[in-house]
Amino acid sequence: xxxxxxxFAFILFVVFNLPTQVLAxxxxxxxxxxxxxxxxxxxxxxxxxxxxxxxAMNEKFRAFPQDILNLSTTTSAVWLKFDLAVQSDxxxxxxIDNSDLDSVxxxxxxxxxxxxYRVTGKNFPIxxxxxxxxxxxxxxxxSDIKEAQTYYIRLTSKRYIIVDIKAISQNxxxxxxLQRYMxxxxxxxxxxxxxxxxxxxxxxxxxxxxxxxxxxxxLIGLNIANIxxxxxxxxxxxxxxxxxxxxxxxxxxxIPFITLFTISFLKxxxxxxxxxxxxxxxxFISILHIITNLLGFGGVLFKxxxxxxxxxxxxYVFTGWVIYRKGYKPAGYFLASWGIFAIFTTMAVMAxxxxxIPFTSFSKYYTPLGAMLETIISALGLANRINxxxxxxxxxxxxxxxYIEQQKELLEQKVNERTLELNVKxxxxxxxxxxxxxxxxELLAINELLSQSNDLIKSQHxxxxxxxxxxxxxxxDRTTELQHTLDNLxxxxxxxxxxxxxxxxxxxxxIARIQGLLNIFNKEKFDDEFNKQVIKHLEQATDxxxxxxxxxxxxxxxxxxLNKVKEEIDIVEMIxxxxxxxxxxxxxxxxxxxxxxxxxxxxxxxxxxxxxxHNLLSNAIKYRNPRQQLCISIHxxxxxxxxxxxxxxxxxxxxMKNTDLYKIFGLYQRMHTHIDGKGLGxxxxxxxxxxxxxxxxxxxKPNEGAIFTVSFPLESEI
Numbered sequence: 001x002x003x004x005x006x007x008f009a010f011i012l013f014v015v016f017n018l019p020t021q022v023l024a025x026x027x028x029x030x031x032x033x034x035x036x037x038x039x040x041x042x043x044x045x046x047x048x049x050x051x052x053x054x055x056a057m058n059e060k061f062r063a064f065p066q067d068i069l070n071l072s073t074t075t076s077a078v079w080l081k082f083d084l085a086v087q088s089d090x091x092x093x094x095x096i097d098n099s100d101l102d103s104v105x106x107x108x109x110x111x112x113x114x115x116x117y118r119v120t121g122k123n124f125p126i127x128x129x130x131x132x133x134x135x136x137x138x139x140x141x142x143s144d145i146k147e148a149q150t151y152y153i154r155l156t157s158k159r160y161i162i163v164d165i166k167a168i169s170q171n172x173x174x175x176x177x178l179q180r181y182m183x184x185x186x187x188x189x190x191x192x193x194x195x196x197x198x199x200x201x202x203x204x205x206x207x208x209x210x211x212x213x214x215x216x217x218x219l220i221g222l223n224i225a226n227i228x229x230x231x232x233x234x235x236x237x238x239x240x241x242x243x244x245x246x247x248x249x250x251x252x253x254x255i256p257f258i259t260l261f262t263i264s265f266l267k268x269x270x271x272x273x274x275x276x277x278x279x280x281x282x283x284f285i286s287i288l289h290i291i292t293n294l295l296g297f298g299g300v301l302f303k304x305x306x307x308x309x310x311x312x313x314x315x316y317v318f319t320g321w322v323i324y325r326k327g328y329k330p331a332g333y334f335l336a337s338w339g340i341f342a343i344f345t346t347m348a349v350m351a352x353x354x355x356x357i358p359f360t361s362f363s364k365y366y367t368p369l370g371a372m373l374e375t376i377i378s379a380l381g382l383a384n385r386i387n388x389x390x391x392x393x394x395x396x397x398x399x400x401x402x403y404i405e406q407q408k409e410l411l412e413q414k415v416n417e418r419t420l421e422l423n424v425k426x427x428x429x430x431x432x433x434x435x436x437x438x439x440x441x442e443l444l445a446i447n448e449l450l451s452q453s454n455d456l457i458k459s460q461h462x463x464x465x466x467x468x469x470x471x472x473x474x475x476x477d478r479t480t481e482l483q484h485t486l487d488n489l490x491x492x493x494x495x496x497x498x499x500x501x502x503x504x505x506x507x508x509x510x511i512a513r514i515q516g517l518l519n520i521f522n523k524e525k526f527d528d529e530f531n532k533q534v535i536k537h538l539e540q541a542t543d544x545x546x547x548x549x550x551x552x553x554x555x556x557x558x559x560x561x562l563n564k565v566k567e568e569i570d571i572v573e574m575i576x577x578x579x580x581x582x583x584x585x586x587x588x589x590x591x592x593x594x595x596x597x598x599x600x601x602x603x604x605x606x607x608x609x610x611x612x613x614h615n616l617l618s619n620a621i622k623y624r625n626p627r628q629q630l631c632i633s634i635h636x637x638x639x640x641x642x643x644x645x646x647x648x649x650x651x652x653x654x655x656m657k658n659t660d661l662y663k664i665f666g667l668y669q670r671m672h673t674h675i676d677g678k679g680l681g682x683x684x685x686x687x688x689x690x691x692x693x694x695x696x697x698x699x700x701k702p703n704e705g706a707i708f709t710v711s712f713p714l715e716s717e718i
Contacts, residue, residue: 029172033165034067042077069163070359085148091170096136099229100159106138107152134229187368191221194379212261219254226250249293255286266323313342333381337374344370510545591630598637608688615681620649642711650705
């Protein structure tokens with residue numbers, strides 16, 4: 001009997017908690033999907049849509065525990081599934097009210113029954129968004145099918161996975177956005193007005209507390225603008241840097257200035273030295289936190305940031321209480337403002353980390369509201385500080401007047417005493433004048449002796465000048481010799497860098513080819529025709545590897561005289577060898593190779609020329625546009641002073657308007673982070689071209705390909 005009741009209770013629980021399909025018949029403007037949505041955590045981030053959409057996976061999906069799903073700072077990929085029946089021609093949009101989502105993949109059924117998808121999120125350009133906003137809005141494609149259909153969404157985030165999902169009609173989207181923006185714009189307006197007012201006050205009275213207040217208020221506003229998605233929305237060209245490099249930096253910048261404001265505003269060093277030492281320790285830690293963010297470790301420390309922020313706020317409140325107990329009146333405003341901020345910050349942390357306080361639609365406003373109240377009360381405290389400064393100034397003026405009167409009396413007394421002393425000194429001076437006349441006669445005799453000595457010193461000075469000139473010449477010669485040695489060492493270091501690169505790029509590929517050929521070699525039947533082809537390719541790969549090793553041996557000897565390793569190069573043969581090297585990649589890409597070679601010979605360093613061609617072809621193949629057939633054009637011709645090599649492709653291209661040359665040719669700089677690479681190729685190409693006294697230019701447009709033009713001097717000294 002107990003087992004029967006347990007089973008019956010379990011069935012009731014499952015039935016009443018099963019998500020239901022949602023009907024959108026055109027009358028509903030906003031449909032909350034939380035109660036009808038299911039989710040699945042992919043902790044390894046490896047599951048594909050084909051795996052998730054299988055019927056066997058349905059039992060692994062779970063209903064939302066409440067209307068808003070809060071998984072806090074999970075590193076998992078989260079899959080959502082819901083059934084929606086759109087029975088109206090009115091357009092609907094899926095809104096996920098979370099500005100922290102890095103990637104959002106929306107999978108929807110098509111008329112054929114297959115699934116297509118759309119992408120959006122902070123990791124993608126703003127053009128991918130159905131409606132550009134600070135949070136995710138995805139258009140639901142119109143369909144002739146009016147029955148319920150299943151939709152899937154895949155979410156990832158470096159910050160928080162919090163899902164407040166709803167379907168909004170096209171008529172209601174603008175109102176929904178404006179309701180949220182108006183609340184946050186009020187916060188930004190308060191911060192801006194308080195910052196401007198106190199900036200003017202600082203310029204008027206030059207009290208550093210006001211400047212610290214302005215800086216940290218603006219930085220808090222920028223942090224909230226960043227985490228709410230406004231920076232990525234209004235500065236789309238910096239969206240990539242904001243998401244990847246500086247995502248967590250804005251949350252660390254304002255803390256040092258709050259600490260400095262606390263020390264200055266409360267006069268902590270004067271009223272409580274031991275509290276001052278504690279705040280200085282916090283200041284040092286907050287600066288280290290900024291440095292770790294600049295070094296790219298902000299995501300690692302993100303979870304610890306909650307605790308660090310709460311510790312800082314608690315220290316500020318405690319400091320305000322200590323100073324207030326000591327009788328400093330402005331500390332009351334400080335204690336009130338940061339006490340309120342501490343309450344709202346604690347509530348926000350507990351809501352976002354899913355501890356004790358459930359996350360609601362209002363939870364995201366805890367931090368802006370606390371910051372706004374702190375800003376207003378702190379501004380009132382600073383206004384009250386002006387009156388205190390006036391009182392202190394008046395007291396100082398009174399003390400100054402009293403001090404001047406006392407000093408005036410002392411000065412009159414000292415003047416009288418000094419007058420008596422001067423009369424005595426006058427008598428002594430008269431006696432000394434008589435003695436000076438006698439000394440004058442003695443000095444005349446001494447001057448004649450000195451004149452004779454000067455003539456002797458002059459002759460010795462000429463000899464010293466001659467010795468100095470000879471010494472300066474020796475120093476100059478030695479300096480030139482040392483500079484020459486330094487140049488040689490610098491050149492040797494550059495050669496070693498190129499040597500290391502060629503080892504890692506040019507030797508590894510032939511070895512990989514040899515290993516691949518050995519793996520397909522038929523060891524059971526050595527004499528079949530397939531093995532002969534394998535052996536032929538092994539010989540070619542071995543010859544290629546032997547050529548690279550010989551070139552590396554030659555590069556080692558560059559140190560004393562690079563002209564010794566120059567040779568006449570058959571550039572046609574070298575290009576053919578490189579095309580053979582990339583044969584598999586060219587075949588797999590179904591690429592078209594166009595060659596227009598007007599010059600067949602070039603006199604230069606073989607390994608440099610080979611490496612330049614190798615990298616330009618490698619980049620053309622690697623960064624091809626998957627939406628069109630790859631076409632590579634190689635053109636070699638001669639101008640008056642140069643032999644010019646041009647490699648043109650129709651690949652992904654580069655946005656030259658928003659990209660400087662350092663980003664293209666700099667060390668470890670990459671244009672397309674979704675493709676494997678280390679950002680070394682173009683850096684070494686540019687270095688080798690400049691070593692050959694040549695120059696390299698690039699022309700490119702996004703999705704139209706790139707043209708790399710390399711000019712080699714006809715005759716030059718390296």
